[in-house]
Amino acid sequence: MYMFKYIMKRLGLMLMTFLIIMIMCFVLIKLLPIVINVSIGQDADIIKAQIEARGYYDPIPVQFVNYIKRIFQGDFGIGVNMPEYRNQPVLDVFLEKLPPTILINIYSVLISVPVGLGLGILAALKKNKWQDHTISTAVMIVISVPSYVYAFLIQYLFCFELGWFPLTMNSGYDYFSPSMFLSMLPAVFSLSFGSIAGYARFTRAELTEVLTSEFMLLARTKGLTRSQATVRHALRNAMVPIFPMIIGEFISVLSGSLVIEKIFAIPGVGKLYLDSINTQDYDFFMMLSGFYTFVGLAAGIVIDISYGIIDPRIRMGAK
């Protein structure tokens, strides 16, 4: 019951935060002058009339009420300034852009979680031996070096010099064809490097702490072998803070990485967001801002709640 109450409270708080941020965003966006860029052969007046008909020149409170109403009808606005999405519903374009972003991030999580945990466990078990030193040094380097630097490195070495992968991601919509998968791999690797290092460092820190605790000694005195004690007791306890982190990662796969998407020309949400900023297409910008904020908030709340579910000892909300 405490748990339920706690979750409800967190959800309510999250919704409030989300709403306040969105209102601020909305007002700030609507305060900006409306920009209309027309390409050759198009009439700016028609587009202006269209926008006017949607009420974009009304007072901001009126606009906000209309915006909320439209959202419940699944209408997040229309594209104005990007030639390829002009007059298209924002939601449709967004949903079309979502798959590449999600796929790349899912692949990256699928690679980085086992590899990262494996390296972390190895480092913790071989603490202060050469394996640990090697892993720790590599982790330090990978965590420090900005992701775009090794994205460039991967692009130069594997895509150009060795020619294993195409330089950028293929265009098209057959996301599951082998050639498409191959073209996604450089981006996946660039994304997973950082995550692997993060997981390895975190796992190592947690596991070394657990391995030195008293109950491990007890387990050994009971007659468990070292591997039994490690797998059954240490690992399970070390997973308590790691598992929520993984779940949070799965939520934030939605938002992806703007930089990696730009380097490998991935036709995803990140590119849409950048384009919407550059062309000042406010409906896109508003929706994507809401999306990113929501993903961030949701990841945070899921991490918090999953702590309580995984480890019953952590009873959050209990008095």
Next chain:
Amino acid sequence: MENKNYNDIPKEMFEFASVGDLKHDQKLDTKPIGYFKDAFLRFRKNKGSVFAAIIIGLLVLYAIIAPLVSQFTVSYNDVYFRYTLPKSPISEALGLDFWDGCEEKELTQEMFYYYYAMGEETGHNAVKNQTYSRYIKKDGLKATTYYRFRLDSYHSNGVVFKNVTADEYANIQKYQDETGVQVIYPITEKSKRPTSAQDSTNANYWFKTYTENGKTYVDFDDEGNFENIYRRYTGRDGYTSTVRVEGDTPEYDYALANQTGYEIRVNYYEYYIYYHTYVLNDGISEPMFLFGTTNYGQDIFTCLASGARFSFFLAIVVTLVNFTVGAIYGAIEGYYGGKTDLIMERISDLLSAVPFMIVITLLKLHMGSASNVWALLIAFFVTGWIGMANSVRMQFYRFKNQEYVLAARTLGASDRRIMFKHIFPNSLGTLITSSILAIPSVIFSESSLSYLGIINLSTGNITSIGTLLSSAQPYLTTYPHMILFPAIFISLLMLSFNLFGNGLRDAFNPSLRGAED
């Protein structure tokens, strides 16, 4: 029984105690070791962190000094010296085939002749040392001859056509006479120039050619030498300089008069030196780009340094402001607790939930493109202090119920005094560490933003590492040097800052050693 009743001791029995017999507390021979001294001693033992600190020092020094000593500025650019490869004076002096501004090339015969002829005419070898090796590649029945050589990117422009006024023309000749350096080379006969569209305006065809299928081929003389197509001497070229090419007893013309002045052929390398030392006098003595040039012909060595200088400046300002704001906010939260804490915590929660990308975009759109630096600064201020406030708050919760705080309060110290004279100094070590670790993250965010083009800093005399990276990215495969140096710089910077920060944390807080957060 002995008489112990000393009632009258004779005066002579008394002695004066000498001054030296006085016993004082012994003075401490060692110096007292305070909190910071202690931390410093511990830090010094960590070799990796000390090394990182030295690297940071060098990088900062580079960022400060390089723009001052470099002959180029950020706004300098030269279209002919675009994509120029890195060249260091050391490897030039030693004659090394490394960092020499050259690139290993394998080209077909005609392309090779084109570059080889440049050196033949002017002595500025586009083919390094005019040395090359030849090999034949067989592809089925067709065999193609390839030439392998090192192409000098400083001389591969060769000669270019220039339209100059009569004054400029005279000035170049004056320079030639003063220095004895050949800048102007004999003009080629218009009718004998290559006829194909892409080569007809190329000044480097000083030799006899023929055109077949739109391609230009060398037409050697009987002995297999290049045969020049210089215009025969007419004396109407206005060329008075005594510096003439070898074997010219006036035999060739050096210019073609046109409506505005003269059309001349100049060796671009020498013309560049002439133009910068004789006309502009802007301190540039010769083209020598330590880190190469960009696609706009900017000097990467200078741009990188001033980009780095901007990054450091930004990071330090942002960190200082966030440290101050965060410390005050967190101190109030942590010290008063209760309702104050709750309300203030909600506000900072709300702010921290706004993605940074949205803050910066909104600011940029509202403030216009002219004030990108301000937009960037404000965006960092809006959310940057929250982390600091949180850690200050934690520290205050830890210390506020300790005895020394109670003692101070009993003695009548005001809240502000307790906060900033008693509790705050105790948490300073942790806070300094997190501030130091905030610097690389600010630099990283800034370079990412300018890489993505959300923030455009490359206006006038400032640039940014991210801008350099993003303009270099399309040339990753053709000119990797453009991306190499900025990438190395920022990687080195991040790495050493993290190592340094970790060392500081261990030094200030030995109990945390080894535990990564």
